Amino acid sequence: MIEGLLNRIRGRKPLVHHITNIVTVNDCANITLAIGGLPVMAHAIEEVEEMVAASQALVLNIGTLTREQVDAMIMAGRTANSLGIPVILDPVGAGATAMRTESAKRIMRELRLSVIKGNIAEIGILAGAGGKIRGVEAEGGHGDVGSYKRLAMDNGCIIAASGVTDIITDGKRVAYVDNGHPMMGTITGTGCMLTSVVGCFCGAESDYFDATVAAFASFGLAGELAAAHQEVNGPGSFRAAFFDEIYNLTEEKLKAGKKVKIE
């Protein structure tokens, strides 16, 4: 049941604490505002525990990780775990370097995660199903539902892999989301922004499977709507239209436009 969750975000304005990368941090803050949440970015060891304690969700994104930053993620994550605040991991570039793969696995080992959300290569690598990654971008391949389900069961969390068809599973249920548009790949940060949106939905709904499915459908649908704008003629104009569509998304549009199949 993803109905009503978007309105709940707008009503509650969940504060989403991000420990994230320097490339897309501004986009993540802006998308959080646009969907109806409240972003805060803080990574200093001295303050992450206090900041996350005031938040409704914690987003951990290793896009430009350092050893010190991963330490801060663990500290913030432990506080979140002890308070029942959902923790969402985006293992950006897992598989591209040993540091990224190992940091993602360390976070998975030391924290109780609510959602792990990556592209098909990142999730495939963490699931032991393999995957090809160039930098931080997946190269082809298709999702392996069986291994995702096992990863979800082993970690007691939602696994969400973005791709042409997005796949989301809690180990039993599997959702396939077909929203989205190729223009979304022409700008950097759509992956990171989607993770922030997952954070917003998880900050407003405790069934993290439903929350994640709603986030993926909302995000992809906004991309479709933006790409259809008459003035969109490339990544610069698409980007502006995309933020507008996230901001203007409604329950009605989502009901009419979502392409979700749950098995």
Place this chain on the structure above:
Amino acid sequence: MIEGLLNRIRGRKPLVHHITNIVTVNDCANITLAIGGLPVMAHAIEEVEEMVAASQALVLNIGTLTREQVDAMIMAGRTANSLGIPVILDPVGAGATAMRTESAKRIMRELRLSVIKGNIAEIGILAGAGGKIRGVEAEGGHGDVGSYKRLAMDNGCIIAASGVTDIITDGKRVAYVDNGHPMMGTITGTGCMLTSVVGCFCGAESDYFDATVAAFASFGLAGELAAAHQEVNGPGSFRAAFFDEIYNLTEEKLKAGKKVKIE
């Protein structure tokens, strides 16, 4: 007298050295250019003193502070103080964590500031009047002019609190600025950008009260003008229009559109 200050920025192109956060640093650089200044961002301990010595203003923003970064702020600020270069502090998130509150207070104690500019919660907390903050955003409340005046007198600096009505005081004079538009709250970084614009005005005018009032009126008016654009339909399109309006602002528009009351 805020007339003529905007033209003076365009004529002098003040170099504004920022030590700032990773979320909105790009926006701060772009707004500095758009209003007519020249931005430079540098935070390495080894170079901040040399960089600020070539600048006309120093902006310190603790939005994603670290201990090391605050040390760099103190070093740069001391050089600025010794050279008579204005120092503007944006205590982002003061009140949200002890580290932020204490860092703001340390900067206030160790440096002679020209302007402290924050939202109503941040300024209220530093002024001892209290305030509610979620992450880095003020939650309701209204300004407390008496405590702002005392804070201004105690620190020998301008206190500027942004809100529905902005309040700016040097401890004696009080300016109320009613420019602005709700759309400005739909994008991240408007607070940080306004602080950069204050830096530009202070880099061109040594009466920092006038400079700060001019900055607030200019910034808010550009927001109003941008929100009125026909093509604006959300935060993405608003953002582009807002930068255009800052860039195209003139003394004439400001004279006609400013909503400033000084007591």
Place this chain on the structure above:
Amino acid sequence: MIEGLLNRIRGRKPLVHHITNIVTVNDCANITLAIGGLPVMAHAIEEVEEMVAASQALVLNIGTLTREQVDAMIMAGRTANSLGIPVILDPVGAGATAMRTESAKRIMRELRLSVIKGNIAEIGILAGAGGKIRGVEAEGGHGDVGSYKRLAMDNGCIIAASGVTDIITDGKRVAYVDNGHPMMGTITGTGCMLTSVVGCFCGAESDYFDATVAAFASFGLAGELAAAHQEVNGPGSFRAAFFDEIYNLTEEKLKAGKKVKIE
């Protein structure tokens, strides 16, 4: 011969590893995508060697350098050198502080660079011809071809200085590029973005002189085309149009619009 290089980028999608500044890192990632490359940003000592080994070009930009970051640049650069991967240096702010000048010289000494690309002041300072810089922006002056040629010969690399007329030399050949538009100076990061585009071309063409000339002509032409858009009315709208034009650039447009003179 710059013909065909743009298409080659789109065909090969070179992965361009950036170690760059926090101000324009998002713009650099987006421009890399828009021209047809694939960006990756990584600066942790523990992973830069592995990341660059998977890349087709390495871009080093000292816009917000720290000592630790320069160490990471040297490590990544050595791996790139040993594997024959082109290394492009943007010595942002060389001349503005001793740390920047010395870091640029250290990188030039310890690495075999393919291209050094800066503005007229930065290149003039590294070439020993002098130059005036305010923050990270060149102040007037004109290129000194003789000193650029010597710098190119001494370092066995391409020297590229952006200005009203861009000058590119390998020590023998000299290219003058007259593409570009004043609106490009109204947004921050055009210098950094151009360096990323040079990285994309060098990742697709081993004659780095041709690659650099093609990058400058393409970038400047996109700026001209964007500035001519009817909806462009300032830096906000220009920025969107510029990304669109980079994305929509074709061999045909480049052939018709390039203003390149080679001596």
